[in-house]
Amino acid sequence: MAYAEDYSPNELLVATAARELRDGELGFVGVGTAGRAFTLAVGIPIAAARLAQMTHAPNFTIYWGNLLSPDLQRIPPKLTQHHITTWPAAAQLSNTGDKCDMLARRQFDVCFDSAPQIDRFGNLNITAIGEYRRPKARLIGCLAQTDHLAFVSRPIVLTDLRKRTFVERVDFITSVGYLDGKDSRIKAGLAPGGPWKVITDKAVFGFHAETKEMQLESLHPGVTLEDVLESMSFRPALPQHIGQTEPPTQEQVRLIRQEIDPNRILLVA
């Protein structure tokens, strides 16, 4: 298991995300959007899922589009409609409502989410920047992100670390993380949950067991604590010891490049 020396930032994220996926689990991956948002919300998660399948979690499966357990050995060459319609999968339930039911019944173990705003307590905003009724920037709405954060056991947030993204308090709570910290999520009526990890381009975060504040876990190779703190609008909790994010192994990099995404469909931006 020799670590790779030559790997891209995205490859590091794929390997880091893959490590959070466990054998036999079901993960939720979104669809759509373009550019960097696509890579964060779709490309890296699918690559991580397939990497997990090929290494430590052969029975890890995903929900994608409305497909349950699509065959990740046969990732379509392009994500236009017909390739989704005809992608071999174990099941495609009768409508999107069935997926929501699986979410509410807590049948998903992990999910991948991205957002233009996330705050100290892991609340996400993909709805509106500024005033909700007359926003500075109207965003995309909610999709099922609210549902993920309400019902999935271990949501994984994938977002680049930027001052305008990591804010003290989101302008609008699309998705409840740990709300106001401590037991406020539970008091609001939600089951235990909330973001499990926040994987960024500079560092990995978790959440403090008691206060539920976002807490730095590891710095990516070559990134300093100062880099990280300067890229955030709030100061995260800092543990006694800050580790380094484990780099991908040579084998992981080989699998990503040669088998999972040889045509760079997933890791595009």
Add this chain to the structure above:
Amino acid sequence: MAYAEDYSPNELLVATAARELRDGELGFVGVGTAGRAFTLAVGIPIAAARLAQMTHAPNFTIYWGNLLSPDLQRIPPKLTQHHITTWPAAAQLSNTGDKCDMLARRQFDVCFDSAPQIDRFGNLNITAIGEYRRPKARLIGCLAQTDHLAFVSRPIVLTDLRKRTFVERVDFITSVGYLDGKDSRIKAGLAPGGPWKVITDKAVFGFHAETKEMQLESLHPGVTLEDVLESMSFRPALPQHIGQTEPPTQEQVRLIRQEIDPNRILLVA
């Protein structure tokens, strides 16, 4: 439109029921059971529906099994499973829940129901005779009869007139007719509705506009008022003038015998 002189009691019931069906409407017909119960709950309603289609209501359609608008020109020779599975129809929705939704949305205009107990206010009992928790006779439960009486605009009850069937008060209210009469049905929270007609082997009944008591409408040819009153445990409301049930026409009898039920599958008992 000459009236027939030679017709069976069941043929009279078919013609009487058919007259209540209007063009473009949707009717609910049950399935299953055997003997006289089958003829009352299934055979007569299907024959009436087809007769209505062939005469005054060409666009009348039924729901039967889980089939919407099965082709009544092709009534199966036997009602075993495969004949139901393969009966041509406009639609077979994904599960029985969809039918219940159509009921609750009041998409059915008429339905046909039968019961071992019906009372003065048109409440029906198909659940238990005697004490509910320790019944003298346990019956079949509820099926969707409760739903019919709650949600269908004009339920039609088809039951033979017997003292033990037409009782002052049902032992158990499976299906709410006019509850305790007057506006008690509405006060209970239900929408307007309740049984439209009660068609028996001796007479046809409706319900009094104000009191909601069962009211005699017409006597079948050859039946006297005394016959009727002796066959009931309560005295129905009697109008000023009691008419005679219109007999089937020669053409109706011909259609029933030659085209609708030539093999006596429907009118068996």
Add this chain to the structure above:
Amino acid sequence: MQRKLMQLSDAARLVPSGSCITIGGSIIRRTPVAFVRELIRQGVTDLHVLGFPAGITTDMLAGVGALRRVEAVYEGLFQFGMAHNFRRGVEAGEIEVRDFPETAMIARFRAASQGISFMPTKVLLGTGMAKHNPEQIREITCPFTGEKYHAVQAATSDFTVLHGYVGDEFGNVQWPVQRDSDDIDFIQAKAAQRLIVTVERIVPHAEIARQPTLTYVPHQWVEAIVEVPYGAHPGSCDGYYDEDEEHMQYYQECAKDPARFKEYAATYIYGVTDHWDYLQKAVTVKRLSQLSVR
């Protein structure tokens, strides 16, 4: 995907006495009769059954004294008449019943399938079912319209057992395009805590993956899948075989009389070693071929 394929006896062993168990199918169609015979053979008793329309499986359990309580929309045997064993048990005060009309029972299974503890419905207003069951049916008010509703309790059970058409070793179960959809197997599967499915035939996963929209039970919901050809006999499996009218009539003849039903059970349930042995006793090759509609 994980392998969930099991033998019938091992799958039945998952269910302890005293369990609450949802039984799928409809009366005498696509209902897991072979599984229930196996449960009875293993001596499982004191069962609480949730059904939609209950039928032959519930009546069998009543006949051998293994039934404590039923919640369903109907108990009977369709064109073959009343469920005699069940009826006797209720009249003797040995079996407890909670009755629900279809809209209410579906609301209960939908609630369970959607991860919520109740569902609103108007169908029970004014009925005897609501009057006699304040534990599971309670009045509520719509916060928007002020209308009166009942909340009905989610239909949650320890186990759910269905009989299906075909499936793969991972537990993906598919229906054919031509089928009889007059049941709520899909909702019951989605509502299940621990789901056991018997199927007419196990097929390769590649066959399933070719038409994923036909999968109505995805592998994620399934704990055990078992290949049981003719698993619904003497009932029918739409698209596979019709109900065995002769056997059903014989069953009813026996069920009318407790002593004769004891004989029936001794012959067809206790007196066989397994499902193959049952088929050997209950049908001939000629009979199976007459029942087949494939």
Add this chain to the structure above:
Amino acid sequence: MQRKLMQLSDAARLVPSGSCITIGGSIIRRTPVAFVRELIRQGVTDLHVLGFPAGITTDMLAGVGALRRVEAVYEGLFQFGMAHNFRRGVEAGEIEVRDFPETAMIARFRAASQGISFMPTKVLLGTGMAKHNPEQIREITCPFTGEKYHAVQAATSDFTVLHGYVGDEFGNVQWPVQRDSDDIDFIQAKAAQRLIVTVERIVPHAEIARQPTLTYVPHQWVEAIVEVPYGAHPGSCDGYYDEDEEHMQYYQECAKDPARFKEYAATYIYGVTDHWDYLQKAVTVKRLSQLSVR
């Protein structure tokens, strides 16, 4: 069964300005774009749209100033990015929005489809959507468990418009076995008050009656059915044609700038006499053949 077949212009004429209208499909898949272009041509305005994920149809209505309010789970154009016209309208305070996550919006359509005025859900607890929308989201308590829930209001609209695959003259609409089921067209159809369906092709009733389980919209629910080949262009219709990426990119280029979108609308919406004329302007025979996946 009654004949429900209509011309596109006659069906669009059913919808008056100021209506609340549910638009089916998903973003740029199987959504009734031709119908919406016809509505715009007829000058219908002041619309209140309910969608699941809203997409190109909502953005077009926003772009021509015909949109008053939207309730949906998403507004955007999938891989083609943001819904620029919509976004501008909201930021300018001209379009009102009520946001719902998928579980909540589905609960709302399910309530409407089940004839009940509300549905319980936990998904909105603690969210901004609940905080800003007390008209449609209210706290309630489960009478069995005492847990906190929200009641969400049934999603009832004056009209529902869907684009489907094939249907008959009576309004029975079927899907193919191989399809993309990631939408709630079926629930929206079941929830409809007045339902208009455009389909790729009208087929004889006998073809429908052969496989009744494929009918997802039965004739009883339908007020008008219209044959509109390529009715979802420039979006896709799964199993029929892919999204027209070139046209979509051009649409987005125009939508970024109000003046340019005016030009787009002048050319492709107002500047055509009917759907055939639109197709003639928007695609070549060669392009259609490239998009086809049949």
